[in-house]
Amino acid sequence: MHMANELLSVPVATGTLAIAAGGLGLICRKLRQVVTSDKLPLMGILGAFIFAAQMVNFQLPAMPGTSGHMVGAVLLAIILGPHLAAVVISSVVIVQCLIFQDGGLLALGCNVINMGLVPSYVGFFLYRIITAGRSSSIRTYIGAMVACVAGLEIGAILVPIEAALSGVLLVPFSTFLITMVGVHFLVGLVEGLITVAVLAYLQQVRPDLVLEALPGKVRLSRKAVLATLLVFTVITAAGLSLLASGMPDGLEWSYTDRPDQPEFKPLVSNESSTITAVDDLQSKYAPLPDYSVRGALAPGWTSFAGVIGSAVTMAVIWAVAFLLRKRQTAVRL
Amino acid sequence: MHHAYIDKFAYQDSPVHRLDARVKFIITVVFTAIVISLPRTSVSILFCYAIGPFAVLVLGGIPPRFAFKHILLVSPFVVVLALTGPLYDRTATIVVFGPWSWQTTLGWLRCWSILGKFVLTMLALIALVSTTRFADLLAGLHRLGVPRLLVIQLGFLYRYIFLLIDSAQHILRARAARSVGRVCFRDGFKFTAAMLGSLFVRSVDSAGRINSAMQARGFEGKWRTINRLTIRRPDYIFAAVSLCFTLGLYLFVRPVLG
Numbered sequence: 001m002h003m004a005n006e007l008l009s010v011p012v013a014t015g016t017l018a019i020a021a022g023g024l025g026l027i028c029r030k031l032r033q034v035v036t037s038d039k040l041p042l043m044g045i046l047g048a049f050i051f052a053a054q055m056v057n058f059q060l061p062a063m064p065g066t067s068g069h070m071v072g073a074v075l076l077a078i079i080l081g082p083h084l085a086a087v088v089i090s091s092v093v094i095v096q097c098l099i100f101q102d103g104g105l106l107a108l109g110c111n112v113i114n115m116g117l118v119p120s121y122v123g124f125f126l127y128r129i130i131t132a133g134r135s136s137s138i139r140t141y142i143g144a145m146v147a148c149v150a151g152l153e154i155g156a157i158l159v160p161i162e163a164a165l166s167g168v169l170l171v172p173f174s175t176f177l178i179t180m181v182g183v184h185f186l187v188g189l190v191e192g193l194i195t196v197a198v199l200a201y202l203q204q205v206r207p208d209l210v211l212e213a214l215p216g217k218v219r220l221s222r223k224a225v226l227a228t229l230l231v232f233t234v235i236t237a238a239g240l241s242l243l244a245s246g247m248p249d250g251l252e253w254s255y256t257d258r259p260d261q262p263e264f265k266p267l268v269s270n271e272s273s274t275i276t277a278v279d280d281l282q283s284k285y286a287p288l289p290d291y292s293v294r295g296a297l298a299p300g301w302t303s304f305a306g307v308i309g310s311a312v313t314m315a316v317i318w319a320v321a322f323l324l325r326k327r328q329t330a331v332r333l
Numbered sequence: 334m335h336h337a338y339i340d341k342f343a344y345q346d347s348p349v350h351r352l353d354a355r356v357k358f359i360i361t362v363v364f365t366a367i368v369i370s371l372p373r374t375s376v377s378i379l380f381c382y383a384i385g386p387f388a389v390l391v392l393g394g395i396p397p398r399f400a401f402k403h404i405l406l407v408s409p410f411v412v413v414l415a416l417t418g419p420l421y422d423r424t425a426t427i428v429v430f431g432p433w434s435w436q437t438t439l440g441w442l443r444c445w446s447i448l449g450k451f452v453l454t455m456l457a458l459i460a461l462v463s464t465t466r467f468a469d470l471l472a473g474l475h476r477l478g479v480p481r482l483l484v485i486q487l488g489f490l491y492r493y494i495f496l497l498i499d500s501a502q503h504i505l506r507a508r509a510a511r512s513v514g515r516v517c518f519r520d521g522f523k524f525t526a527a528m529l530g531s532l533f534v535r536s537v538d539s540a541g542r543i544n545s546a547m548q549a550r551g552f553e554g555k556w557r558t559i560n561r562l563t564i565r566r567p568d569y570i571f572a573a574v575s576l577c578f579t580l581g582l583y584l585f586v587r588p589v590l591g
Binding site: 035049059091168201209310 | 340361362365369370373377378380384388392404406407410411415417418421429430432440447450457458482483486487488489490492493494498501504505516521522524526527529533534536537544553586
C-alpha cells in the first residue's frame, strides 16, 4: 500500500504533505503537554516493534505459498491511544521511506495519512464505540476486528482517490478502487484476526498492558470521537465527489496532452469555442500516425542526442571519479 | 542485522558527505518534484536528469550496484503500476530515435516513463540517505521545523529497529527449528499470535529498562548533539549547481527534446 511518487501529481503531493504535516504538528503539540520524557523510549521501541512484527509471517489458509503478516497500526492504537499511535506509525512510515526507500519522498504525505493517521484514529474510535468502555472480551474482539478492517479499508480507498485526483491513473478508477477494496478487505480480515489473537494473548499474560495502564494514553471525549469520524467522512465524500467532476478531465488529458508530438495540439489557433471543440473532436479521432510522422525527424534526433549525451556525461563523471580515487589511494599509500 | 546493512555508506567521508543535511534534503525534494512533473510520455529527458543523482552517487563513492539492488527490492508495486500502461492505453504512436523509428503505443511510452521516473527519484533518495548520517538528517529536519517529539521518536525508532528485527529473527528461527513440515493454519496462527505477543511484552519491558538507564544519565526529552550544522561555501555551490541543473533542464532542454 506504499504509494510511489509516480502515482501523484505535484499539487496533490504537496497538498497531502501539508495536511499530513499539519496533522502531525497538531498531534505533537497536543502530546507535548501530556507526554513526559519517560514515555519517549517506549514510543520509539514500539515503533521498532512494528518493524519487527512485520517480519513475523504466517501461512495463510487456502492460499498455499502466500503468507501474511501484521500491520500493527490498530493494535498500537488500542494499546497506546490514537495520538501516540499516530505519531509512532507515522514515524515508521517515514523511516520506511527514508531508510528502506519504501514509498517515495513526495508520496510521504499520502502514506502518512493512509497508513498512519487514518488507521490509528478510525481504528481507535470504532474500537471505542463498539467496546463502549466495557471490557467484555467478546466486545473487545469484535471491536478490534471491525477497527482493523475499517481502518485498513479507508486507508486503501484513499489510494485510488489520491491517484485519480492527480490524473495519473491509466486503469479505470472503478477497477483500481474495487481491486484495492477487495484486496484490503482480505488483508484487514487477517489483520483483525491476528490483532484479536495478540490482544487475547496479552490479556492472559500481561493484562495490565491492555487495560489503560500503559503510560501516555490520552482520553478523549465522545464529542471528539464523533467530530473526528465526521471529518473523515466529509474528507472521503469530498474526495469522491471531486472525482466525479474531475474524472473527465483526467481522461481527456490522455487525449490532449501529447508532449512527444509537438504538432499534435496547436493545429488551429482560432479561439472560437465551437472551432476548438470541433478541432478537439477531430484530433481525438484522427489517425495518429499521420500527425506524428510529418515533423518527427527533428525530435527524434534531438532525443537521440540527449540520451547519448547524457550517457557520455555519466561515463566521463565516472571515469574522472575513478581516476581521482585511484590517485588518492596512491597518495595515501 | 546491523545498521551497517542499510546505511553503511553514510559514515564514509567525501565532499558530498560533508555537505549540510538540510541543503541535501531540500535539493532532493526539489529534484523529485521536478522529475515527477515532467510530461508523462517523454522518456529521453529522463536520461539527462539521471546525470544528477549519478554524479552525486559517484562523487560520494557509493557503488551504483548497491543503489540498483535497493531499487530492485522496492520496485514490484511500481512495475505492476507501469505495466497497466500498455494494457489500457493502446493509442498507436511512432517513436523516432536517431536513425531508428518504430511503432509502439502511448501505453508503452508511459510505462517506460513511470519506470524511469521511479528509478530517478529512488536514486536521488538513495543518494541523500547514503551520504547523510541519519542523526544529521534528523537534526537538519528539526531545524527545518519538524516537531521535536517526532524527531526524537524517529531517532529512537532508528536506534532500536535493528535490535528488534534481530530478536524477531531469533524467534522466527526458533519456530522454524521446532516446526518440521507444515503446520495447520489454526496452530500456525496461534503460534504467531504468541510470538508477536511475547515480542510486544519484551519490547515494553526493555523500554522500561532503557528509560531507567536514560533517566539515570539525565535524559529529559532532548537530544544533545555536537551540532555541526552550518551552511558553508560548498553548500551554496552545491545548491546553485543542482538548481541550475534541474531547472535548466526543465526550462531549456525539455522543450527541445519534447
